[in-house]
Amino acid sequence: MRLLLLGGTTEASELARRLAVRAEIAATLSLAGRTKSPAVSPLPARTGGFGGIAGLSAYLRENRIDALIDATHPFAAQISAHAVAAAAAAGVPLAVLTRPPWPPQAGDDWREVADAAEAARALGETPRRVLLTVGRLGAGPFAAAPQHHYVLRAIDAPDDPPPGAEIVLARPPFALDDEIALMRAHSIEIVVSKNAGGQATRAKIDAARALGLPVVMIRRPPLVAQTVLHDIDAALDWIAAQGAAP
Numbered sequence: 001m002r003l004l005l006l007g008g009t010t011e012a013s014e015l016a017r018r019l020a021v022r023a024e025i026a027a028t029l030s031l032a033g034r035t036k037s038p039a040v041s042p043l044p045a046r047t048g049g050f051g052g053i054a055g056l057s058a059y060l061r062e063n064r065i066d067a068l069i070d071a072t073h074p075f076a077a078q079i080s081a082h083a084v085a086a087a088a089a090a091g092v093p094l095a096v097l098t099r100p101p102w103p104p105q106a107g108d109d110w111r112e113v114a115d116a117a118e119a120a121r122a123l124g125e126t127p128r129r130v131l132l133t134v135g136r137l138g139a140g141p142f143a144a145a146p147q148h149h150y151v152l153r154a155i156d157a158p159d160d161p162p163p164g165a166e167i168v169l170a171r172p173p174f175a176l177d178d179e180i181a182l183m184r185a186h187s188i189e190i191v192v193s194k195n196a197g198g199q200a201t202r203a204k205i206d207a208a209r210a211l212g213l214p215v216v217m218i219r220r221p222p223l224v225a226q227t228v229l230h231d232i233d234a235a236l237d238w239i240a241a242q243g244a245a246p
């Protein structure tokens with residue numbers, strides 16, 4: 001069977017590794033091309049947008065794709081919405097592979113907000129030292145709250161960081177001790193995070209709890225797809241079921 005895997009996440013890379021050894025599945029990994037040096041793909045890969053819903057549905061048809069897995073980041077809402085519409089248009093079954101969001105735990109001090117603009121407002125008027133972990137492309141709205149000192153941690157340098165921001169380049173996974181050390185070294189008073197879920201970046205949340213720091217937590221955009229899977233084995237079972245379908 002022929003499978004298209006929309007990636008750009010730890011889960012997609014893990015699924016790609018598991019698919020690479022399955023001779024009966026011809027899978028292609030699709031990346032947006034945002035990360036400047038992406039990890040080497042164990043599968044044949046393609047890079048760059050498809051050109052909207054029409055482009056993705058044409059790709060599905062032209063490449064005779066039998067099943068589509070959307071394993072993009074939970075905050076990559078546009079490609080996920082495109083996947084739903086394009087899969088329906090091309091008559092291709094679709095499943096989303098995503099990690100569950102982090103639930104708040106005892107000792108957490110979270111202020112949940114809808115998006116980055118609300119997160120910037122939630123930091124308040126008083127200048128604070130902020131660890132900003134919203135990705136290279138998510139920092140724009142914080143320019144509207146320039147009274148804060150931002151330590152912006154991202155995989156690649158942001159094009160347009162808030163004025164005066166300190167940039168820390170690092171690639172997940174992150175360890176708890178390192179996150180605590182980073183927050184102490186920069187005298188961080190508050191953390192801004194997306195509720196990404198998963199293990200690779202959750203240590204910052206545990207570190208904030210350990211240090212008694214508040215977290216402005218950006219909620220996930222809603223999921224549109226019908227079939228939502230939370231682990232790699234479930235995704236492999238779903239793929240096998242599509243291959244077995246008449």
Ligand code: NAP
Nearest residue numbers: 007008030031032049050051052072073075076077078079
């Ligand atoms: P997005 O806003 O949902 O998508 C914007 C456009 O980028 C899409 O319409 C599509 O272009 C293209 N695109 C996105 N993912 C693609 C993929 N896997 N393969 C081919 N084209 C793709 O996405 P985003 O938030 O910019 O995220 C881009 C990539 O970074 C995704 O692969 C995502 O998994 C990864 N990522 C995102 C975040 C985050 O916080 N958003 C965090 C970590 C990793 P066309 O319309 O032209 O097809």
